[in-house]
Amino acid sequence: MNKYILTKRQVVNELSTFYSFLLGFLIALMIGSIILLIQDKNPFDTFSLMFKLSIGSVNSLSSSLNKATPLILAGLGIAIINTVKLWNIGAEGQIFMGAIAVNLIYINFQLTNSTSFIFVLLVSAFIGGAFCILIPAITKVLFGVNEIITTLLTNYIVIGLTIYLVNGPWKDPGSLNFPAAAYVGKEVYLPTIFGKLSYGFLICILFTVFAHYLKNSSVFGYEMRIAGGSEMTAIYAGINAKQKAFFAMLIGGGFAGLAGGVELLSQTHRVSTGISQGFGYTAIIVAAITGMRPIGIFLVGSLFGALSIGGSVIQTIGVSTYIADIIQASTLFGALVIQFFFNYKLKRADDG
Amino acid sequence: MRRSWAVGLIIISILTMACGGAADVDDYKAAFVYLGSANDGGWTQAHDEGRQYLVEETGIETAFTEDVPPDATEFRTVAEAYIEQGYNIIFGTTFGYLDIMEEMALEYPDVTFLHCSGYKSNDSNYTNYFGKxxxxxxxxxxxxxxxxxxxxxxxxxxxxxxxxxxxxxxxxxxxxxxxxxxxxxxxxxxxxxxxxxxxxxxxxxxxxxxxxxxxxxxxxxxxxxxxxxxxxxxxxxxxxxxxxxxxxxxxxPVWNWGPLYTEMVNAVINDEFTTTPYWTGMSGNVVDLxxxxxxxxxxxxxxxxxxxxxxxxxxxxxxxxxxxxxxxxxxxxxxxxxxxxx
The missing domain is CATH 3.40.50.2300 (Response regulator)
Known part of the structure; x- marks a missing residue:
């Protein structure tokens, strides 16, 4: 009888994450094609139209990148927190909190210089996101409470808070009772670089570089990795692991909060329950699929932005939007399974 | 054989030219953006039945997208995809599309935007409609x-x-x-x-x-x-x-959107469209019990x-x-x- 066992490969190709993602994506396209064929649609026509309408013109490309912006920013935040081997499931709530912070500052303070006002609002968004993860961070470092549970639960609290605000104190009298806050003034809209591409995307590029530096090249990043690796090593190296974990969580939460602020100032222009359409959860997928690498998050986040736009436009030619969802989900699944085989190999047990 | 093709083509082009300028349903495509699913047994289904009636009455090409949340970004994505594919009449059938439709009507002056259940309009290509x-x-x-x-x-x-x-x-x-x-x-x-x-x-x-x-x-x-x-x-x-x-x-209380949709689309095709809101009830056969x-x-x-x-x-x-x-x-x-x- 042949028995198989899994053994970890000694040498793992540095590019394995990239290859596994690519293979996963191809598998996902094949699954999508089969479903399209079952529905009597031509997969080639469908995918080429999806391609054309999501990245085929300046207009659609900028829509895709705008869509990618919150995914990338929140994904970077998740990756930073993961440097200390902690999980942030609360990016969705932090996105909402970032938007709430922007509106709070916007309605209470007015700066005449709109550039500095936008800057202040974006900083508020970052602080809002950090504030949102404060309690999970404190309970984690003081009492060791599982951050997966606490960050997840804060999502429900913050979304509940949003519903309260847009139905209560912040409800726009001009909206005839429609549950949304008043629009922010045009003077604080994030300008566009070209076409419809918002400056939010530029912020996104800057923060990708920043996150990459923070994780891989900075002293803090090094200390975070040690702190996340082994408690004993951290103690030996004189690193306060709890302190590193605490600040990593606040910074990561801030990234997601910034995502909410950028989304408000560039896209929705007001607080409502539609600030995020599950960006915080998709960001977990983006971060996980890339092995928490900032540059990877940037690339895959952009692709997911395009897929999301493609998924919305695919319906305009009579294909269900769920096809795009299936492609997204199978990309993740395919990439994770393949990545597993890049890291491990199957061995016959009797080979010794 | 080949010659008869050519003759046919010439005749067709002459006919087309003769019709040029006159109202032609083939110059128009209508897209419907829905909040819910087209077979929800409720609000959206009533609109989709109206769309089907419109197609039967006028022969216009239509398409629809379901599950578009009442927030600006999603609506814009879908509507722009339609506009890029040559759709020039856009129906939005939930209140929440109100502001984004107003905004897009300014950006796309050649497209007619028809918004259900809102209260906004402009003086050229955006209006609202509803039934009593x-x-x-x-x-x-x-x-x-x-x-x-x-x-x-x-x-x-x-x-x-x-x-x-x-x-x-x-x-x-x-x-x-x-x-x-x-x-x-x-x-x-x-x-x-x-x-x-x-x-x-x-x-x-x-x-x-x-x-x-x-x-x-x-x-x-x-x-x-x-x-x-x-x-x-x-x-x-x-x-x-x-x-x-x-x-x-x-x-x-039930909706009967078909006749109103036909009326509005015919108005656009025949260049008789005005942005006076359409708001009729039982007398206009839009609602019934x-x-x-x-x-x-x-x-x-x-x-x-x-x-x-x-x-x-x-x-x-x-x-x-x-x-x-x-x-x-x-x-x-x-x-x-x-x-x-x-």
């Missing part, structure tokens, strides 16, 4: 008032916006006319389509003693809850409720028929002395309604 469903709600109130024994009628409602409040008040006026002792109790769900929230609200009303329920919601959940409790139910949107809750179902079940006595059925005719003739006012403006901004409850407005 409250007329049918008033008639359904006559049925409900005659059926309640506990004198408590439950109303599961989405959001406290004028459209919904107007419907509640019209319904309550109908109830009052046949049963001055009955009250209409309102529970808000804060969602247009939320089977769970709707069920929860319906059950709360049933527990509070209501024996007749109605709704301003997009699913049949209220009817299913009423069916389970042995109560009566007045549906909304379509007659689909009759299948969902056969014993509870009494009647339903679904066939009333035999739970309702023949006296009341006769009263409903009489009132319906008076509304069509314009001899009966549901809200005496109110202008269209008053109705469109309605933000108070009439005195037999129990509930909060925020």
């Amino acid at each position: 469903i409250y007329e049918a709600r008033y008639l359904s109130g006559l049925a409900a008032g005659s059926l309640t024994e506990s004198n408590k009628i439950g109303y599961v409602a989405a959001f406290p916006i004028p459209e919904v409040i107007r419907g509640i008040n019209a319904f309550a006026n109908g109830v009052k006319e046949v049963n001055p002792n009955a009250t209409v109790e309102v529970v808000w769900t804060n969602t247009w389509f939320g089977p769970e929230e709707e069920t929860q609200a319906a059950n709360a009303l049933l527990e509070a003693g209501a024996d007749v329920l109605t709704q301003h919601q997009d699913s049949a959940s209220t009817g299913i809850a009423a069916e389970a409790a042995g109560a009566k139910w007045i549906g909304y949107h379509t007659g689909y409720g009759k299948e969902a809750a056969p014993n509870a179902f009494v009647t339903a 679904f066939e009333v079940s035999d739970d309702v006595s023949s006296d009341i059925k006769t009263l409903i028929e009489d009132r319906k005719q008076e509304i069509i003739d314009g001899t009966f006012e549901i809200f005496e002395g109110s202008s269209d403006g008053d109705l469109l901004g309605m933000s108070y409850f009439v005195d037999n309604v129990v509930g909060t407005l925020d």
Whole structure:
């Protein structure tokens, strides 16, 4: 009888994450094609139209990148927190909190210089996101409470808070009772670089570089990795692991909060329950699929932005939007399974 | 063979040129952006039936997208994809598209934007349309008032916006006319389509003693809850409720968008389109009351028929002395309604 066992490969190709993602994506396209064929649609026509309408013109490309912006920013935040081997499931709530912070500052303070006002609002968004993860961070470092549970639960609290605000104190009298806050003034809209591409995307590029530096090249990043690796090593190296974990969580939460602020100032222009359409959860997928690498998050986040736009436009030619969802989900699944085989190999047990 | 092709082509091009400039349905494509699913048995299905009627009547090419949330970014993505594919009439069938449609109408002056249930318009290519469903709600109130024994009628409602409040008040006026002792109790769900929230609200009303329920919601959940409790139910949107809750179902205020859609699209094609909002009711055949079940006595059925005719003739006012403006901004409850407005 042949028995198989899994053994970890000694040498793992540095590019394995990239290859596994690519293979996963191809598998996902094949699954999508089969479903399209079952529905009597031509997969080639469908995918080429999806391609054309999501990245085929300046207009659609900028829509895709705008869509990618919150995914990338929140994904970077998740990756930073993961440097200390902690999980942030609360990016969705932090996105909402970032938007709430922007509106709070916007309605209470007015700066005449709109550039500095936008800057202040974006900083508020970052602080809002950090504030949102404060309690999970404190309970984690003081009492060791599982951050997966606490960050997840804060999502429900913050979304509940949003519903309260847009139905209560912040409800726009001009909206005839429609549950949304008043629009922010045009003077604080994030300008566009070209076409419809918002400056939010530029912020996104800057923060990708920043996150990459923070994780891989900075002293803090090094200390975070040690702190996340082994408690004993951290103690030996004189690193306060709890302190590193605490600040990593606040910074990561801030990234997601910034995502909410950028989304408000560039896209929705007001607080409502539609600030995020599950960006915080998709960001977990983006971060996980890339092995928490900032540059990877940037690339895959952009692709997911395009897929999301493609998924919305695919319906305009009579294909269900769920096809795009299936492609997204199978990309993740395919990439994770393949990545597993890049890291491990199957061995016959009797080979010794 | 080849020559006959060429001759054919020439004839076709001459014909095309002859028609050039004149109204031609082939120059237009209409896209519908929906909040819900096209077979939801409710609001969106009523619109999609209107779209199918439009296609039959005019032969225009149409397409639709479902599940587009009432927020700016999604609507823009979908609408721009349509515009890029040459669609030049865009229907948006939920209130929340109001501002983004206004914004896009400015950016795309060659595209006509038609918004259902809003109140905004511009002077060239953007207007709103709606049906006076409250007329049918008033008639359904006559049925409900005659059926309640506990004198408590439950109303599961989405959001406290004028459209919904107007419907509640019209319904309550109908109830009052046949049963001055009955009250209409309102529970808000804060969602247009939320089977769970709707069920929860319906059950709360049933527990509070209501024996007749109605709704301003997009699913049949209220009817299913009423069916389970042995109560009566007045549906909304379509007659689909009759299948969902056969014993509870009494009647339903229903939409009939087809004729209005045909009228608006023909106006665009024939270059007669104006941005005066389209707002008609039973007289314009946009709304109606679904066939009333035999739970309702023949006296009341006769009263409903009489009132319906008076509304069509314009001899009966549901809200005496109110202008269209008053109705469109309605933000108070009439005195037999129990509930909060925020």
